[in-house]
Every structure is written in structure tokens, then in C-alpha cells.
Amino acid sequence: MARTIAIGDIHGGLQALIQILNKIEIKEADTLIFMGDYVDGWSESAHVIQLLIELSEKINCIFIKGNHDVWCENWLNSKGVNATWYMHGGKETIESYTSFTPEQKKEHLKFLKSMPLYYLDEENRLFLHAGYTSPHGIEKEPHKSNFYIDRSLWEMALAMDNDLDESSVYYPKRLKHYDEIYIGHTPTTNFNIEKPMNAANIWNVDTGAAFKGKLSAMDIDSKKVWQSDNLPSLYPNEMGRNK
Template sequence: MRVLAIGDIHGGLKALIQVLNKIEVKASDKLIFMGDYVDGWSESAQVIQFLMELSQKINCVFIKGNHDVWCEEWLKTGEVNPTWYIHGGKETMDSYADFSDEEKSNHLSFFENMPLYHIDEDNRLFLHAGFTSMHGVEKEVFKTTFYFDRTLWEMALTMDKSIEKDSLLYPNRLKHYKEIYIGHTPTTNFESDVPMNAANVWNIDTGAAFKGKISGIDVNSKDLFQSDNLPSLYPNEKGRNK
């Protein structure tokens, strides 16, 4: 069984389909999506519909991201978070124009059932952003940390590469897991258009919300699969490049 982690999508259905085609997904595969399915490009609602249908055929895990939390709240209450609106929410609302109330209700249930993290049988942790507890995700007090935190990635980036995992200097919160996979903070912020590895943390958000790509990685072999840059697939749109 292959286990594949898929980075942030942000309404880029065309790019998502490209990545899955390059992966050549099989019924035996396990796909773990890192969150932020919506907000950015014009096909957010269509991405959710596609993923719901995909999960009927393939073993999928859908981690919840911060943009998914905002969209879920809008579908539930009709209230528009102003921060969400200016960071892709308007485009997501527009993408739902032709969806029925029943379809929106089904999408709401899909969002509500998303886990905040996933730990697989090989003790690899998958979550959208990060966590702060030195005792691991089960001891995290503030659940919003799972989809907003950036300190985990910042810490990993600044670590001395010579420090071994059994060293007293190795951060305790990293010791709990064989590997940690995250999204949320685009690697393009660090001038990389491919997933980045620091300590035992892998960041696979390669900037799909902006000018980057959607990335998928085989967590066993580290084989990489990527879409084209999103602006080339949506040439008449700006995404979140505003």
C-alpha cells in the first residue's frame, strides 16, 4: 500500500486532477490530504464535490485546515468572516452559486467530519499546521493550533542539522513521531517550489494558493508528484495574488 500526502489545494481542481493522474492512483493507495481545499481559485465547491466522490473509491483522510474552518462556519451559519472573505472566501462563495441547499448541506457534513490530525500505523503524524505541546498532539490545549500554528515549522527550519533525535537538545515535541507532515506555510515563502524537509518535519504546501503548485509525496519512497503552476491553469484569474 502506498501512502501519499497531498498538499494544500485552494480551489485548484484542475491542478488536483493533474497530481492524481501523475500519481496514477490505485484502489490500494491511501491518500492523506493536508487541508485548505477551498479559497483561492474558482473551483472550491467543485473540489469538495470531487473529493467526496473520490472517497467513495479510494481510502482517503481529509485533514481540516484553517480555510476549511472558515468555509464550514459560513455553510453552517451564513455569516461571513471578514478575514476569510478577503483571503479567498469571496471566490469560494461564488463557486457555490449553482449548488443546491442539499448539496451545501452535504458539503457541511463533509467539513464537520474532517479530523484535525491523523497518526498512521507507522507513527507518522499528519496535520495542517502544527502543534505546541511538548507532550504531543493528544495533549494540545488549544485545538486551533492544529490549523493555525507556524512555530513548529519555524523551529524545525532553524534546528542544527547535526543534532540527533536521541539528543537532549532535540525538541521534545518532535520526538513523539517518526515523521510529521504539514501544509499551511507555503514553501514558496522560502524560494522553494518543492516540498521541504527540516528535522523530521515535511512541509508539502508548495504555494498553490498563489503562484505555486499542488504537490503530492509518497511518504515511504519520497517520490514527488506536482501540478503545473496554478496561474497557468487559471490564466484569467488572480487566485490570492492580489
């Protein structure tokens, strides 16, 4: 049976990505939806991008663009080094490209440029890196950068009364447009939770791989979860973004 699997923020953790792909035991009919932030943090960002390009040639993959991917794309496109990016994992990403040829860098830039900011499937399930602010849904979002930087959608869902029914006039209009919403961007480890979190109709699959957490994947139909080892144990001589 074909599966649709959402995979959280990788942040240069190639070893964790390999673990996850092995645990999932991917089948040709599966669809993998990656939630963004493939780079910045651990030492193998360029290698993660290379593996994802190769993976996409064998299986149906959707790669959502995250804020760190935007920074990396701008750098590869010779728009200079963003100082904020450099301090939040960009340094490690730049260093990971040392052994990559100019041709490979061009291929990676093309790959990053091709990434959508969101994906809406046939069952009205929305996938995006961060969030959106418009009460009318993604098509009316005034600032497209919110798709990869907004945290208010998730914060709102966490603050909601669990007993609030969707038919209530108090139920947030933002959430009524989609059956389910899948995001990354805000690590669940911020809330001392190591697995994907659910609030209202939102599932957050970023379990802190950039820091001390794990990389997670979730079958969005069965809600089965696979996880890697904690990233610091896979990169014992590195700090990741734990600086």
C-alpha cells in the same frame, strides 16, 4: 504495492487536483491523505469539495481539516461571513457555490464537519495541517486550533541545527513523539523552494498552490513527488490569492 500519498493544500484549484490525480495513477489499494485547505483562492472550491467526496467513495482517503476549511464550514453552517476569510479567498469560495443546490451545500457541510484535525498512522507518522505547541505531543495540546493555525512547529524545525542529534538534551521534545510529521499551511515558496521541504523529521508538502506555486503530492515511503503546473497557468484569468 499499496502506497500512502500526502497531498498538499489545494485552495480551490480543481484543475491542479485533476492533474495530480492523473499523474499519481491511483490504485485501489492506495491511501490518499489530504493535508487541508481545500478551498479559498482559485474559482473552483465547491467543485474541489465535490470531487473529493466522490473520490472518497472509490478509494481510501483521509481529509485533514485546515484553517480555510474551518472558515468555509462556519459559513455553510450559517454562522455568517468572517471578514478575514472573505479577504483571503472566501469571496471566491462563496461565488463557487452559486450553482450548487441547498442539498449539495448540506452534503459539503457534513463532509467538512467530519474531517479530523490530525491523523496518526500505525507507523507513528503524524499528519496535520499546521502544527502544535505542547512538548508532550498532540494529545496534550491545550489549544486545538493550533492544529490548523500554528506555524511555530515548522519555524522551529527550520531554525534547528542540522547536526543536532535526537539524543541531545537540546533536541525539541515536541518532535520526539513521532517518526515523521507531515504538514501543509506554510507554502515552501515562501522560502523560494518549489518542492516539498524537509526539516528535522517534518515534511512540508504545501508548495504554494494558493499563490504562484504548484500542487504537490508525495509518496511518504519512497518520497517520490508529483506536481501540477503552476496554478496561475491553469487559471490565467484569475489572481488566486495573489492579491
